[in-house]
Amino acid sequence: MKMTVALPIGQHNIEIQRNREAWLRKPLLRDIYRRFYSQIAARIDPTISGLVVELGSGMSTIKEVIPQCITTDLFTNPWLDRQENAYQLSFADRSVSHLILFDVWHHLRYPGTALREFHRVLAPGGRLILFEPAASWTGRLVYHYFHHEPVALGEPTTWEAPASFAPGDADYYAAQGSATRHFWWGEARDRLAGWHINEVRPIASFAYLTSGGFSGPRLGGRFLDSLMRAFDNLASPFPRAFASRLMVVLQKEPA
Numbered sequence: 651m652k653m654t655v656a657l658p659i660g661q662h663n664i665e666i667q668r669n670r671e672a673w674l675r676k677p678l679l680r681d682i683y684r685r686f687y688s689q690i691a692a693r694i695d696p697t698i699s700g701l702v703v704e705l706g707s708g709m710s711t712i713k714e715v716i717p718q719c720i721t722t723d724l725f726t727n728p729w730l731d732r733q734e735n736a737y738q739l740s741f742a743d744r745s746v747s748h749l750i751l752f753d754v755w756h757h758l759r760y761p762g763t764a765l766r767e768f769h770r771v772l773a774p775g776g777r778l779i780l781f782e783p784a785a786s787w788t789g790r791l792v793y794h795y796f797h798h799e800p801v802a803l804g805e806p807t808t809w810e811a812p813a814s815f816a817p818g819d820a821d822y823y824a825a826q827g828s829a830t831r832h833f834w835w836g837e838a839r840d841r842l843a844g845w846h847i848n849e850v851r852p853i854a855s856f857a858y859l860t861s862g863g864f865s866g867p868r869l870g871g872r873f874l875d876s877l878m879r880a881f882d883n884l885a886s887p888f889p890r891a892f893a894s895r896l897m898v899v900l901q902k903e904p905a
């Protein structure tokens with residue numbers, strides 16, 4: 651069984667460079683991601699004042715759909731707007747309207763510690779938008795067998811960092827099932843004081859799975875993509891069986 655082993659944090663940057671190459675090579679993957687970004691864009695409320703910020707932007711392609719988004723990551727790659735660590739953000743209190751984390755939540759070893767920081771920088775009513783793997787039956791199978799990171803549904807979450815933790819100590823951590831457990835299965839429900847859960851939406855995306863994502867082989871081209879999108883519509887009433895993506899929107903409650 652794959653375990654959540656600790657690797658040096660630089661592993662992320664190795665994967666960012668690899669993903670960027672896949673992005674340039676795979677036009678279908680780009681289309682699929684644009685569709686995902688559009689779903690995120692639809693959850694941005696322009697009446698909330700403040701900055702729209704993505705944390706953990708990695709290869710950083712969200713601006714194609716959300717041009718006003720400030721892109722950030724732990725690593726200072728030239729295509730990013732600024733360097734940010736989720737555990738210690740440089741944004742002022744209440745200055746951010748939307749924080750977007752695309753495939754980043756499951757890399758946070760101490761999600762509760764990061765969540766406190768997100769709460770600090772968000773304006774009242776501001777939104778935290780997470781887009782994550784969904785551990786349905788299909789999701790578990792595919793992410794376990796075809797992705798290098800552990801799904802780790804059985805491993806306990808360490809919600810808060812120990813007192814000795816400094817943000818710069820963050821190592822490489824991955825537990826693909828963490829958003830499923832925390833928000834879909836409700837394990838974090840008692841830990842969300844100060845937040846309102848706006849939405850927890852499992853999404854069927856066989857189109858994404860058959861594209862091979864960034865690291866797997868592509869199973870087909872445009873025709874398969876159209877077929878899979880039709881299948882996604884049929885599969886959407888059965889998320890526990892078929893969802894592979896999870897959209898979570900938390901809203902900071904007014905003080």
Ligand SMILES: C[S@@+](CC[C@H](N)C(=O)[O-])C[C@H]1O[C@@H](n2cnc3c(N)ncnc32)[C@H](O)[C@@H]1O
Nearest residue numbers: 662706707708723724734735736752753754757
């Ligand atoms: C799986 S990648 C996702 C990258 C990008 N959002 C995407 O969808 O392609 C996870 C990203 O989270 C970043 N990351 C991990 N821990 C972080 C932290 N504590 N603060 C900010 N970013 C972090 C990594 O550097 C990496 O770029």
